[in-house]
Amino acid sequence: MDKTPSSRSARSTTEPRQGAQAIRRALAVLRILAAGRETGVPLAEVVQATGLTRPTVHRIVHVLIEEGIVERHGKSGRYAIGNQVPELALARPRPSPLLVAANPSLRRASADIGDTLFLTVRTGNDTLCVDRRIGAYPIQVLSIEVGARRPLGVSSAGVAILAAMPAQDARKIVAANEKRFEAYRTDAGTVLAQVTAARRRGYGMREIGLVQGTKSISTWIKTPDGRPAAAMTVSAVRTRLGPRREQEVVDVLQREARAIEQNIRSGLG
Amino acid sequence: MDKTPSSRSARSTTEPRQGAQAIRRALAVLRILAAGRETGVPLAEVVQATGLTRPTVHRIVHVLIEEGIVERHGKSGRYAIGNQVPELALARPRPSPLLVAANPSLRRASADIGDTLFLTVRTGNDTLCVDRRIGAYPIQVLSIEVGARRPLGVSSAGVAILAAMPAQDARKIVAANEKRFEAYRTDAGTVLAQVTAARRRGYGMREIGLVQGTKSISTWIKTPDGRPAAAMTVSAVRTRLGPRREQEVVDVLQREARAIEQNIRSGLG
DNA sequence: GGTTCTTGTCCATATTATGGACAAGACGCC
DNA sequence: GGCGTCTTGTCCATAATATGGACAAGAACC
Incomplete structure (x- = not known):
């Protein structure tokens, strides 16, 4: 739909660090997947929610799968948060x-x-x-x-x-x-x-x-x-x-x- | 020390997806930080453990801080896993x-x-x-x-x-x-x-x-x-x-x- | 006030991520 | 079966991005 890069460049007062577009995008994807819980989210929905292009989301999601951060559900083909995320979370003291x-x-x-x-x-x-x-x-x-x-x-x-x-x-x-x-x-x-x-x-x-x-x-x-x-x-x-x-x-x-x-x-x- | 890119390119049978170097590097950094638990890890140690250059690690870590994935401990200046990681982990069913x-x-x-x-x-x-x-x-x-x-x-x-x-x-x-x-x-x-x-x-x-x-x-x-x-x-x-x-x-x-x-x-x- | 740590920043550069276009399945409908 | 319409997956020329050498600025120690 509208893939305006202007919405990205319309930054506010605090200058965000640059040189890490890909990392930010990967995190945006992860947050959308997190909203899908166990059920997961189809690729198209991630594309829609993030405003990224499909090839980009596809690439990000599959790299994250290789890294164990994302899982793919067998039958539905939906993408979901993988088991390495809770493993990373164990690094923090438990009760918030x-x-x-x-x-x-x-x-x-x-x-x-x-x-x-x-x-x-x-x-x-x-x-x-x-x-x-x-x-x-x-x-x-x-x-x-x-x-x-x-x-x-x-x-x-x-x-x-x-x-x-x-x-x-x-x-x-x-x-x-x-x-x-x-x-x-x-x-x-x-x-x-x-x-x-x-x-x-x-x-x-x-x-x-x-x-x-x-x-x-x-x-x-x-x-x-x-x-x-x-x-x-x-x-x-x-x-x-x-x-x-x-x-x-x-x-x-x-x-x-x-x-x-x-x-x-x-x-x- | 030895920052041989060959160790990176020495891939095995399964061809890894490319076009996401930065994301993989960010994850490598995260995993090192996870090993540091609450105490965290000084930047230099992340550099040593990942084999990345300091500017690169610095950039990655600070972007992750902006995104809430990493925290910096006030006094020590050490970097540690941030509270958004357990938040993402909540997307998965609790007991493994x-x-x-x-x-x-x-x-x-x-x-x-x-x-x-x-x-x-x-x-x-x-x-x-x-x-x-x-x-x-x-x-x-x-x-x-x-x-x-x-x-x-x-x-x-x-x-x-x-x-x-x-x-x-x-x-x-x-x-x-x-x-x-x-x-x-x-x-x-x-x-x-x-x-x-x-x-x-x-x-x-x-x-x-x-x-x-x-x-x-x-x-x-x-x-x-x-x-x-x-x-x-x-x-x-x-x-x-x-x-x-x-x-x-x-x-x-x-x-x-x-x-x-x-x-x-x-x-x- | 120097010496040696650490972390932080700059910026020219080539490497990397990008996304348009195309392909390949999956499913339903006639 | 054939055809339309979904979905996901892949290619690759290109521009934009991430990179890292070099330099800077603190902090701690003597």
Whole structure:
């Protein structure tokens, strides 16, 4: 479609290091594959999402296969993250500081609310679900699993995180994700409107969740330097989140979000 | 030292895809950084281990920092695997098949032997410790932790894995790791001699462990296609592993190694 | 204030990655 | 079977990219 190199050269204030186009492209490919989880992603979709040409993606993906970073699923021919990635990840100490800092709050909030609770971090231009707690209420929204990765803006958590950052930065991210929105049946304009609404409201919300009949509410969690690092989300069947209960849920979420921020600051995380 | 490009071009039968030198180099750098765990690795050491030039490594490392794949430790200036790597790893289902297949055997063997037990996999030219069980005996060798990564050949597990593959392949790996051996005070010749001895003996052994006064014994575990995928290792203070006990330990390890192979074949893993 | 480490940067150059065009399968439809 | 329409895979001339020698700038030590 549009393979404008201008979008690449339209760099902002901080000058990015050059002489590594290929490496950056390979990482872009990897991040798209990560969004495909175990199922994987067909080549064409990687091409579409990255805006690279097919020969280039093909070459990158196959080199990564040779290196064990990417795997190809036998029957479907889809590409997915390979087993060397978790192996590399073992180099880092296991429990992430955020997870430690958030753990007590997630437990409390889950007990108070009773619906499914998600902790979602920002990673680059994506959201990544890193924790999920199932509540006591018999109907639970379990569609999103730990490891789920989506472009910032398509989920209530993503909207919340965008709403918590300077409008300028949010716009930049939305623009960067534009090519990927189409797969989620949305577009940059819609996302930006939702972000503005969330900013005004003080929390993120989606009346129509990515799953039919569900509703989600998200609060943002900022690092000490004021930038949003994560979101805490409640998802439930829509009927369970009327106006009154919405406010209750928001109160709990915001209380716990502040508690997590406090934990991070005090180095508990 | 010798920056011979011939060692790069001396390819074997399977023709490697080209047009991605930079990506391969970036991955080589990443694997060296992974061996440095949390502590990280100074730039010079990456240069030495990869055989790349300093400007090249510098450029690669800094691009990876911009991308969040690598981190730089404040005070020391050392480079280490960044937090985006575990994030990418979340795309894969959590417990590795091998770990599942090996779990009961590790428990049994640990109970029978009482000394520290390690499960180590091969990943490329490295060994990677993926599980560790602490035994009942009061003195335990805990030097190696889950996530520890070393060039194939320097540990008893690495020697065992090399011994279990065709001599030709083992030689190729040893040659590829040559630059890195020096940091472990060994060399290709010594390693190859140990591999030959292990092959004859039927298991890997190190009288002088990487830690002073310890001794290690390793058996290999093969995948159904006959290639070694992992090793099971017992480490203990040397005095505890005299000839008689060595044979006992070997018997247990080999029994459980076969059990694990059986589990893998029957799809339990 | 020199000496010897380390890491960081520049830039002309040739090597490398690029992508347009074409090929080869796979699947469904008539 | 033949034909259209998917998908993925490959080639190779070319431009753009990554390369590394040489030089610079700190940091630590004496």
